[in-house]
Amino acid sequence: MTPLVPIGIVTCSDRASAGIYRDEGGPAIEAYIGRVLVSPWTPHRVLIPDDRETIGRTLSGLVDDVGCALVFTTGGTGPSPRDVTPEATADICDRLLPGFGEAMRLASLAEVPTAILSRQIAGLRRAALIVNLPGRPAAIATCLNAVFSAIPYCIELAGGPSIATDPTQCRAFRPGGG
Amino acid sequence: MTPLVPIGIVTCSDRASAGIYRDEGGPAIEAYIGRVLVSPWTPHRVLIPDDRETIGRTLSGLVDDVGCALVFTTGGTGPSPRDVTPEATADICDRLLPGFGEAMRLASLAEVPTAILSRQIAGLRRAALIVNLPGRPAAIATCLNAVFSAIPYCIELAGGPSIATDPTQCRAFRPGGG
Amino acid sequence: MTPLVPIGIVTCSDRASAGIYRDEGGPAIEAYIGRVLVSPWTPHRVLIPDDRETIGRTLSGLVDDVGCALVFTTGGTGPSPRDVTPEATADICDRLLPGFGEAMRLASLAEVPTAILSRQIAGLRRAALIVNLPGRPAAIATCLNAVFSAIPYCIELAGGPSIATDPTQCRAFRPGGG
Numbered sequence: 001m002t003p004l005v006p007i008g009i010v011t012c013s014d015r016a017s018a019g020i021y022r023d024e025g026g027p028a029i030e031a032y033i034g035r036v037l038v039s040p041w042t043p044h045r046v047l048i049p050d051d052r053e054t055i056g057r058t059l060s061g062l063v064d065d066v067g068c069a070l071v072f073t074t075g076g077t078g079p080s081p082r083d084v085t086p087e088a089t090a091d092i093c094d095r096l097l098p099g100f101g102e103a104m105r106l107a108s109l110a111e112v113p114t115a116i117l118s119r120q121i122a123g124l125r126r127a128a129l130i131v132n133l134p135g136r137p138a139a140i141a142t143c144l145n146a147v148f149s150a151i152p153y154c155i156e157l158a159g160g161p162s163i164a165t166d167p168t169q170c171r172a173f174r175p176g177g178g
Numbered sequence: 179m180t181p182l183v184p185i186g187i188v189t190c191s192d193r194a195s196a197g198i199y200r201d202e203g204g205p206a207i208e209a210y211i212g213r214v215l216v217s218p219w220t221p222h223r224v225l226i227p228d229d230r231e232t233i234g235r236t237l238s239g240l241v242d243d244v245g246c247a248l249v250f251t252t253g254g255t256g257p258s259p260r261d262v263t264p265e266a267t268a269d270i271c272d273r274l275l276p277g278f279g280e281a282m283r284l285a286s287l288a289e290v291p292t293a294i295l296s297r298q299i300a301g302l303r304r305a306a307l308i309v310n311l312p313g314r315p316a317a318i319a320t321c322l323n324a325v326f327s328a329i330p331y332c333i334e335l336a337g338g339p340s341i342a343t344d345p346t347q348c349r350a351f352r353p354g355g356g
Numbered sequence: 357m358t359p360l361v362p363i364g365i366v367t368c369s370d371r372a373s374a375g376i377y378r379d380e381g382g383p384a385i386e387a388y389i390g391r392v393l394v395s396p397w398t399p400h401r402v403l404i405p406d407d408r409e410t411i412g413r414t415l416s417g418l419v420d421d422v423g424c425a426l427v428f429t430t431g432g433t434g435p436s437p438r439d440v441t442p443e444a445t446a447d448i449c450d451r452l453l454p455g456f457g458e459a460m461r462l463a464s465l466a467e468v469p470t471a472i473l474s475r476q477i478a479g480l481r482r483a484a485l486i487v488n489l490p491g492r493p494a495a496i497a498t499c500l501n502a503v504f505s506a507i508p509y510c511i512e513l514a515g516g517p518s519i520a521t522d523p524t525q526c527r528a529f530r531p532g533g534g
Contacts, residue, residue: 079275079302079336087273095443097435099461099472105277106284106462113327113351116277117335124435136353149469157473158435173469175492257453257480257514265451283455284462291505291529294455295513314531 005041005161007033008062008071010048010055012085013135016075017049025074028137032144039164044068050076055088063092063128069160070151071128075135077120085132086119093123093130097154100131100147107146108139122147127159149173183219183339185211186240186249188226188233190263191313194253195227203252206315210322217342222246228254233266241270241306247338248329249306253313255298263310264297271301271308275332278309278325285324286317300325305337327351361397361517363389364418364427366404366411368441369491372431373405381430384493388500395520400424406432411444419448419484425516426507427484431491433476441488442475449479449486453510456487456503463502464495478503483515505529 009029016023030043044066048054055076062068076085090096100122108115120132120143129151133140152163152172165172187207194201208221222244226232233254240246254263268274278300286293298310298321307329311318330341330350343350365385372379386399400422404410411432418424432441446452456478464471476488476499485507489496508519508528521528 079273079307079332081305081337095435095475097473097475098457099465099474101276102280102458102461103465103472105280109277109281112353113325114331114353116281116325116328117275117332118277119273119275127437129435147469147472150472153470154435154473159437175468175470257451257485257510259483259515279454280458283458287455287459290531291503292509292531294459294503294506295453295510296455297451297453 002039003161005039005070005163006044006066006068007041008044008046008059008066008068010046010058010062010071010073012048012050012055012073012076014049014082017047023047024137025133025135025140028140029072029074029133029144032141036148036165036170037163038166039162041163050082050084052084052088052091055085056091059089059130060092060125063125063130069128069155069163071130072133073130074133074140077118077132077134079117079119083119086121089121089123089130089132093125096121096123103146104143107142108134111142124158127155129154129158129160180217181339183217183248183341184222184244184246185219186222186224186237186244186246188224188236188240188249188251190226190228190233190251190254192227192260195225201225202315203311203313203318206318207250207252207311207322210319214326214343214348215341216344217340219341228260228262230262230266230269233263234269237267237308238270238303241303241308247306247333247341249308250311251308252311252318255296255310255312257295257297261297264299267299267301267308267310271303274299274301281324282321285320286312289320302336305333307333307336307338358395359517361395361426361519362400362422362424363397364400364402364415364422364424366402366414366418366427366429368404368406368411368429368432370405370438373403379403380493381489381491381496384496385428385430385489385500388497392504392521392526393519394522395518397519406438406440408440408444408447411441412447415445415486416448416481419481419486425484425511425519427486428489429486430489430496433474433488433490435473435475439475442477445477445479445486445488449481452477452479459502460499463498464490467498480514483511485511485514485516
């Protein structure tokens, strides 16, 4: 039986966590995953302020305690003084995967020149993949389209569970496979 | 009234600072900014040798003491043993913006395959943006064309002053704006 | 007389070093260099397990003791727990050249979306250039095609020997030269 895979979705935003405005990034990520994945999964949504220590503790808890094989963050990747999501992510990852940030910025750069301001990264904490995404739903979709097809293979290589995509939405790629 | 924004232009070159050859990078950057900006600014030009400690102290002085919101360096980003500008820049920045280096190398790579040898970076020291540029005027223009439209928004997000561009020369981009 | 340049070729693979399967990466790199270079060179081939300390010691020995001006690794750059070649390379380099990894991932991304999973880097140990390559021969060729034309100039700038390419196979580029 295919196991249920917990996936973390972490919105990092002082204003959304204070109720000043609505979190749009978290729901956009959840909807995207729901459209793309066909294997069983369950979302773990968290909404926290832009605090490096809080973000780091939340991410490591989602991996270590909840057992998430995959965690997305949204928000906090820009040049504003309060943007600390990449630092918090690097703090708790064992290894970084620079190709994710490069590919997401490159895809975003085809749409907006300010894509170069994103400091988003991705990395592994043991067998779990953590990927920083931007805050705006349109930018989230651009970034996920750029990297999602490599994610199932990445998690398998890292020692995590298998996840399966709907090939009409996203063709999960495995070299030598299909 | 729009405030006068000081902009640092730092040429890092043993030979130019020793008078062995003429600094071409500094004047090229100053001319580029003069063509692109319409808000009031004033250049702070410095010519120093390729010494890591000197470069770091110069950059931090331009930000902390002179109040520069933006500093460009030229020279010292390659693989030669004396090339230490990226190290000196990283030394005094609070946070790095990897998208600048990626975008500048990508734009340069369309012109010369040796673009991959540039180790140029960009980062923030508090609210000031520091960007490494190459030494040759043609390569400087390629790099500035690749990133300048994102710079005004970057400085605003970081907490710095507003700078305005001539839209016929460079359209400063702000997401959701224009 | 043109000096004989030693070039290191290091296969990092638990399974190939244990004889479980045949090393295909090392021979592919040696064949590529043999086709491209016209100046005298001699290969130093090593086959070692995916152990960070062993890889680091091997790379520094090839540079410091054997006198290699150029060292390629193959294997160990992905997200698997045993993949540690980039870490071992960073351990023994004085300076990194991020443009190599970016350009190799970009070229590979045009072929497979999983190119973003490669964590390959390049760097300098004194005047020697060390470049991580993937494990599969097809991916090796893609990466070498993306960067080889910048390698002779890189080694010269770093203070190493001159190497010459067959211009019908790879045009070594020197800015302002040809």
